[in-house]
Amino acid sequence: MDHPLPTRVYVVSDSVGETGESVVRAAAMQFHPVPVEIVRAPFIHDIEGIDKVINAIRIHGGIVVFTLVIPELRDDLIAKAKEHGIPHIDLLGPVVNTLGQALRQEPRRQPGMIHPLDEDYFKKVEAVEFAVKYDDGRDFSGIQKADIILLGVSRTSKTPLSMYLAHKRFKVANVPLVPEMQPPAAIYTVAKDKIIGLRIDPDKLNVIRQERLRTLGLAENATYANVERIKIELAFADKIMSKIGCVIFDVSNRAVEETASLVMDHIERVQ
Known part of the structure; x- marks a missing residue:
């Protein structure tokens, strides 16, 4: 194809x-x-x-x-x-x-007026820098400082969702869930209301991962995109999320903007 x-x-x-x-x-x-x-x-x-x-x-x-x-x-x-x-x-x-x-007025023709360098702007910059620093488990110390913590297996849109929420001034850390590695202990000690689990249909994830492998020029039959392997990862993720008792959103057929809206609505309700 x-x-x-x-x-x-x-x-x-x-x-x-x-x-x-x-x-x-x-x-x-x-x-x-x-x-x-x-x-x-x-x-x-x-x-x-x-x-x-x-x-x-x-x-x-x-x-x-x-x-x-x-x-x-x-x-x-x-x-x-x-x-x-x-x-x-x-x-x-x-x-x-x-x-x-x-x-009946001439425009000012001044660039950048929608992004004034005010307190709100710098909060946004800070949130973006936070999302980059604590992306995909690079540094688990961000879990304690984050406004939102995203959990999910690879290719569940954790990074783009983190960046989208950062542009809404939320400090987001995201944690990859992999069966061979236990998640950081901190996710069991922070308030579960700020933890968001991301779930996805295994067949959908299989398609996404195959496309990712093609993009990287790798074989599509790699373990990363194997359906049975994917099911093992998702079962492991479900087990962790259930243990935490966090809210879970299915991202199978949702755009990042849709998922972000659900996350922000949840955070607003529990605050």
Whole structure:
């Protein structure tokens, strides 16, 4: 069976590019599981930066989506994209122009206004750094400091879920559950209300792991993607989660955003 190469989408912004990336990710979910690779090009403040993006697309192919509020940069990108036949989408321009007409006012054309460097912004940065530091059992000391602890076997979306929740200002540690290794004792001593177990259908996990092996160029029949091995891992994970008595969410057919919403609702209820 042939597997399509990922479509590459370059998100160009004169700020951090988070708005553009969020829109692209939301749109890409409508085509799941067709792969979409997002390349963020933030803080583009000059024509040289535009040229680098255009050259990258000419070499590797792709689409450009942009949130440029500086007219000169936006116009330059549009002109060069048209010149080279590159599909391009202006996310902010039409909205800003229409609002300007309705309000009878000129926009400020100032990048980064949606992300002011206030206390809330720095909390978000801190949460992201926390998620990276305590990702996938790198350092179990984060369990005691975390707002949320995610438990699950490999490929249950622990890392992307951690990062999504971090952008919502939650400090998240995630712990991989592997039968050959007992989980850290700390998960039995922290409040169970902040521990989230992630469950998944074994057949679904088998497909995900096979795709992961293909991506890495490895044989699809490796033990990692063996159905019987997967069932052993899931049984072990269920045993640990039952012992803790934590809430469990099934991620089999849920997007990361959906699971995150369930997690945040749970945390809000128990706080």
